[in-house]
Amino acid sequence: FEGIIRLRTNVRAIDDLLQGGLEPKAIYEFAGEFGTGKTQLCHQLSVTVQLSQDKGGVGGAAVYLDTEEAFSPNRIVNIAQRFDLDPNEALDNIYVIKVINAADLEDRIKFDVVKLVEQANAKLIVVDSIIALYRAEFKGRERLAERQQRLNYILDWLMRIAKVYNVYVVLTNQVLDVPMGYIEVKRPAGGNVLAHAVTHRLFLKKSKEDIKVMEVLDSPRLPFKASAMFRITDKGVED
Numbered sequence: 417f418e419g420i421i422r423l424r425t426n427v428r429a430i431d432d433l434l435q436g437g438l439e440p441k442a443i444y445e446f447a448g449e450f451g452t453g454k455t456q457l458c459h460q461l462s463v464t465v466q467l468s469q470d471k472g473g474v475g476g477a478a479v480y481l482d483t484e485e486a487f488s489p490n491r492i493v494n495i496a497q498r499f500d501l502d503p504n505e506a507l508d509n510i511y512v513i514k515v516i517n518a519a520d521l522e523d524r525i526k527f528d529v530v531k532l533v534e535q536a537n538a539k540l541i542v543v544d545s546i547i548a549l550y551r552a553e554f555k556g557r558e559r560l561a562e563r564q565q566r567l568n569y570i571l572d573w574l575m576r577i578a579k580v581y582n583v584y585v586v587l588t589n590q591v592l593d594v595p596m597g598y599i600e601v602k603r604p605a606g607g608n609v610l611a612h613a614v615t616h617r618l619f620l621k622k623s624k625e626d627i628k629v630m631e632v633l634d635s636p637r638l639p640f641k642a643s644a645m646f647r648i649t650d651k652g653v654e655d
């Protein structure tokens with residue numbers, strides 16, 4: 417049994433929660449309201465994936481599929497400096513792909529991402545965020561089935577790429593208020609399709625002051641409701 421290599425965030429509490437870091441051949445979902453740190457975590461992983469194995473990385477590149485103009489080179493520079501990487505090299509090792517609609521996302525994943533994984537040592541695939549495009553494009557109940565089918569199609573592609581090429585996949589997702597009896601609870605968007613497609617579902621929320629919390633919502637291995645606290649600073653995500 418070959419030991420799997422974990423990709424660390426280098427945030428102690430989060431890596432402990434994830435039992436050493438992210439595992440390859442799996443899809444991680446960071447779901448949470450606006451401002452809970454989803455994008456910052458994706459930035460941090462895009463840098464830490466480049467580190468050597470003894471520093472928590474795998475010496476690989478990252479592909480950042482950006483659907484909401486969330487990618488910030490300045491943040492990468494700050495995070496790279498914290499981990500003693502040359503900021504320009506760190507930026508060169510992140511392939512940012514701006515995605516405009518669902519069809520574009522499908523093409524980019526099937527062609528560009530596969531190519532980067534095969535030829536440019538891309539080890540981390542980030543989709544930030546997965547659902548916005550689909551919600552904007554397939555509006556209304558009458559298009560819900562079509563939307564879910566298309567979502568399923570792309571998630572299937574991502575999982576196959578993860579498995580075939582031994583890469584790490586992270587998706588960010590929004591949350592919706594869902595009625596539960598007399599109250600409303602926040603649940604990740606994307607319905608059953610997304611719920612079934614992701615391996616580890618993590619819920620991000622704000623706590624006191626600048627503290628944020630990552631909580632396990634659904635996972636085959638991580639304990640339900642286990643959580644980690646973290647902060648976002650000018651150096652990225654920290655304990």
Ligand code: ADP
Binds near residue numbers: 453454456648
């Ligand atoms: P999400 O993707 O969940 O909407 P982000 O990952 O963009 O949220 O996180 C936003 C949070 O990160 C905010 O609380 C913001 O204050 C903090 N943040 C972003 N950039 C910086 C920075 N340079 N220094 C400190 N905090 C920052």
